[in-house]
Amino acid sequence: MYDSPLRKTEVDTNASKISARDVQVYYGDTHAIKDVNVEILDKTVTAFIGPSGCGKSTFLRTLNRMNDTIDICRVEGLIELDGEDIYDKRVDPVQLRAKVGMVFQKPNPFPKSIYDNVAYGPRIHGLARNKAELDEIVEKALRRGAIWNEVKDRLDAPGTGLSGGQQQRLCIARAVATEPEVLLMDEPCSALDPIATSQVEELIDELRENYSVVIVTHSMQQAARVSQKTAFFHLGNLVEYGDTSQIFTNPVDPRTESYITGRIG
Amino acid sequence: MPVLWLILIVLALAVAGYVAGRARAISGAGDDRRALHSLPSYYGWNVAMKVMVPAFLVLIVWLIAQPFIVNTKATSLLPESAIPEGSTLGLVMSDVRRVADGLDLSVAQGLLSAGDAATLTVGGSDIRAMLGSAGVAVGTEITPEVLAAAQSYRSTNATGDLLRSIVVIGLGLIGGALALAQTNPDFRARNAVERGIRAILVGAASLAILTTIGIVLSLVFNTIEFFRIYPASEFFGSFTWSPSFGGGSQLGIWPLLWGTLYISLIALLVSVPIGLFAAVYLSEYAGPKFRAVAKPALELLAGIPTIVYGLFALLTVGPLLLSVFGRDGLGWMQAGTAVMTAGLVMGIMLIPFVSSLSDDIINAVPQSLRDGSYGLGATKSETIKQVILPAALPGIVGAILLAASRAIGETMIVVMGAGAAARLSLNPFDAMTTVTAKIVSQLTGDADFASPEALVAFALGMTLFVMTLGLNVFALFIVRKYREQYD
Numbered sequence: 001m002y003d004s005p006l007r008k009t010e011v012d013t014n015a016s017k018i019s020a021r022d023v024q025v026y027y028g029d030t031h032a033i034k035d036v037n038v039e040i041l042d043k044t045v046t047a048f049i050g051p052s053g054c055g056k057s058t059f060l061r062t063l064n065r066m067n068d069t070i071d072i073c074r075v076e077g078l079i080e081l082d083g084e085d086i087y088d089k090r091v092d093p094v095q096l097r098a099k100v101g102m103v104f105q106k107p108n109p110f111p112k113s114i115y116d117n118v119a120y121g122p123r124i125h126g127l128a129r130n131k132a133e134l135d136e137i138v139e140k141a142l143r144r145g146a147i148w149n150e151v152k153d154r155l156d157a158p159g160t161g162l163s164g165g166q167q168q169r170l171c172i173a174r175a176v177a178t179e180p181e182v183l184l185m186d187e188p189c190s191a192l193d194p195i196a197t198s199q200v201e202e203l204i205d206e207l208r209e210n211y212s213v214v215i216v217t218h219s220m221q222q223a224a225r226v227s228q229k230t231a232f233f234h235l236g237n238l239v240e241y242g243d244t245s246q247i248f249t250n251p252v253d254p255r256t257e258s259y260i261t262g263r264i265g
Numbered sequence: 266m267p268v269l270w271l272i273l274i275v276l277a278l279a280v281a282g283y284v285a286g287r288a289r290a291i292s293g294a295g296d297d298r299r300a301l302h303s304l305p306s307y308y309g310w311n312v313a314m315k316v317m318v319p320a321f322l323v324l325i326v327w328l329i330a331q332p333f334i335v336n337t338k339a340t341s342l343l344p345e346s347a348i349p350e351g352s353t354l355g356l357v358m359s360d361v362r363r364v365a366d367g368l369d370l371s372v373a374q375g376l377l378s379a380g381d382a383a384t385l386t387v388g389g390s391d392i393r394a395m396l397g398s399a400g401v402a403v404g405t406e407i408t409p410e411v412l413a414a415a416q417s418y419r420s421t422n423a424t425g426d427l428l429r430s431i432v433v434i435g436l437g438l439i440g441g442a443l444a445l446a447q448t449n450p451d452f453r454a455r456n457a458v459e460r461g462i463r464a465i466l467v468g469a470a471s472l473a474i475l476t477t478i479g480i481v482l483s484l485v486f487n488t489i490e491f492f493r494i495y496p497a498s499e500f501f502g503s504f505t506w507s508p509s510f511g512g513g514s515q516l517g518i519w520p521l522l523w524g525t526l527y528i529s530l531i532a533l534l535v536s537v538p539i540g541l542f543a544a545v546y547l548s549e550y551a552g553p554k555f556r557a558v559a560k561p562a563l564e565l566l567a568g569i570p571t572i573v574y575g576l577f578a579l580l581t582v583g584p585l586l587l588s589v590f591g592r593d594g595l596g597w598m599q600a601g602t603a604v605m606t607a608g609l610v611m612g613i614m615l616i617p618f619v620s621s622l623s624d625d626i627i628n629a630v631p632q633s634l635r636d637g638s639y640g641l642g643a644t645k646s647e648t649i650k651q652v653i654l655p656a657a658l659p660g661i662v663g664a665i666l667l668a669a670s671r672a673i674g675e676t677m678i679v680v681m682g683a684g685a686a687a688r689l690s691l692n693p694f695d696a697m698t699t700v701t702a703k704i705v706s707q708l709t710g711d712a713d714f715a716s717p718e719a720l721v722a723f724a725l726g727m728t729l730f731v732m733t734l735g736l737n738v739f740a741l742f743i744v745r746k747y748r749e750q751y752d
Contacts, residue, residue: 098642108633111656121641
């Protein structure tokens, strides 16, 4: 389980990017996240694992305030990005989401051309001075998304016409194009076949050079392959958080051990 | 036997058939319903259906066919000489029917015995006075030919009614008996009922289609009739609309078509932005509580009869516009009835069409697209403008085209709000009129129905029909072509 060829480097930075302290999330009367404390490091892939409904996706969505779009959702506690409270009244959630990008479980390309999909973020944030610069940004993002070679001849074709795996890589390229500092990925491979999955995983490992990546996954092999840090959630609690190698070989909490060996889930 | 009784008898037969079929199936299975192929009620329905369907079908056909046959027979009794100078066969035939009705009434009131009614002759008594005392006034003196035709009319009708009752009840009995004979535990009653239901549904659907075809055909034949007496080149080529029932009228369609399009254009300019923005607000910004109140309230607008909108145009909007643009204000407007009045009010009428359909379409855009856009740091209005509206565009275009075809076909608001003058003008504060309003004014009134001034209504109707049909087909085409873009 721990023999992935992708692991090239160990955790090489300890700079904290996002720190969460005593975070509580409520959906109406349901207490979905309880007392979560976590430090997410820069230039690191952090995996959130845990059984369905344990709150890992909910917690992920609190990190870029995507839960704001849900009326009944309420967040308490402190979440800081680079030392600044992201739930402060002065923070514009729209600016925050430009810094903390997100890739979703189901590929969701816009019904536009491939080019316009990727250029969407740079255009609304005004990142390019002219068309040539925009072309450059799009090409760079598509290369980062490891899909440039497949689509470079048909940038005007609709993004919805691509295969599932290509669509997901297009969505990653789209998220990368806005130059976020953190990339949140909510089960990005759950709708993909093994080949597309391995392409996306390679991509995640490359993205680590520039970004802090947080990935929610149901596949423990995937968590072990791509991440350096792992957090195990169970019933809304953060049970254990540590180096991936330690979580998968020598878990402290008995619940973690039960889960990664397949006894609970 | 009256038709109502006939229907009740067939229904009673069906109920009896249901009970009998059910009982027969259960007893055939030795009181063990598990041995039946279908549930017992299916055997009952099978019998009831086979009683009702043929009987009612024949009844309907008979009800349509009998008057034709009776009429033909009575007509054949009228010699050429029985039709007075300056009259027509149709007028004489209506006399015949009145006399026949009068005889029926006289018999019913006891003024005449049934036998006397059949053998009555003109010389015997003053039939006209007798019919008058029975409550039927006959205009002219009754000739022997008319009386004979009326008597034949009555007797054929009576025979027809009797035969109809016998045939319908007989068919019901035969159908029921055959179905009962079929009924045994192995009979697949469930499948038979399924086929029957399918046939009934197909019948309902084809009836709707046949009616449409009937409407179109009646339009087409009358339109052809019109073009036979009025040149098509004049109709499509003249820019003047001045019908005069004394003859020598000019019936050019362009002033009417221009009025229709101008009013529809203003109506769409009002309704499309307001309706679309309302839909965007309701589906994207409004909270669930406000939405629960506002959406039905907006749809209430669609339920207001157009005559009420017409009153609103005539009494409120017209005077209001007049006070601003009229002689006391800018001086562009002569009277309260104008293209602008009708267009504004019609636009208000169309708002719910646009907003309700667009709202449904915007809601059908998957949430994942919104999430994707928000996740990239887009604001709500950026998301709506760049992702949601493009994705919903085909549906919205469809909604707008449907609203346009409503606008083109609207009558009441135009009659009351736009005036009656057919003119070609660019000033939206002038009174104009539309195709629909002119159809009404050409057909109501005491015009000779064979004159081009009346028949032109059908050509106008045909033009409208072709226009709205074209718009609807185009709307469907747009919706179909782009529908699956985000699925």
